[in-house]
Amino acid sequence: MMKISDFQKYIALHGADLSCWPRHEIRSALELIQRDAEAGKMFASAEKLDQMLRHCPVPSVNLQTLADKIMHRVKYGKSAATPKPVPVNPAYYFVPGGGLIVAAILGFMIGFFNMQTTKEALTFDSPLYTQDQVISDSGEAS
């Protein structure tokens, strides 16, 4: 006949799955559950816990893909190509925008200075030309 203390020890160790209990103790454990309310309560509680724990599914893994990856590493010495995740850094979001702004400023500056130079080149007062080089409308140098 099983004592409640022994029953408690087995419940604490193996839970309600009697197939895990020592084979020669199973019958006396079942008898104790039948006649002792406390043992019955303990067993029901352990059964509930086991059911909850068994319910939890194992995270799923694609075995064939993993096997392929392992074999690839063995054959080629490195991991199968997996795309690297894009770094989640807000600074990276501003790079294209910043590039566009810099390009726009540079474009404006180049255009502005080119315009000034052209203006100066077309003016007779331009320091680039001496009075001697000014060409008259008739095409002769004055």
Place this chain on the structure above:
Amino acid sequence: MEERVEIAPIEISGEDDAGLMQKIACGDNRAFEKLVQRHLPRSVRMAARIIGSAAEAEDAVQEAFIRVWKHAAEWELPDTAGAQFSTWFYRIVLNLCIDHKRKRTFTPIEEISEPDDGRDNAETGLQRNELTKRVRGAVDTLPDRQRAAFVLCFYEERSNKEAATLLGVSVKALESLLVRARKALHDKLLPEKQ
């Protein structure tokens, strides 16, 4: 306490692990592939249970197999005082799982609620998700060795002796880990029954 009833080992056809390991030590890719196919499902399942994340379990198992490939020549046959291949291999997986778990600094995607798959009504789906999350959370918060011991014995249905060998502890120490793990899980998942 007495050892639990032994569970019959899974019958595996074909060449045994020791034979494959001898070929792998000579650089035989096909032998390695056979060994991977043979031990991948069980090792991944065990790793996923211990780590709680499929992606990290994949990494740990991949690393374990690469170690087997690299160190095959160092593995000794059980006849010459070496360990059984499965003991040696699953010990590597177990240690890598514990390392991964310790290094983890983020919440794995598996801990985020899954969307309803449409098979159940919304309420049942939500309840199921909630329960899964609670159970995973409870198992996840167990200390490393308690979690490993519990996964090996409860989910992987290893005998106490096998689990103790894999963890490198005595059967008594393993039983102590199991009792503490069960108590912690009971307190977390069924607190009203205390």
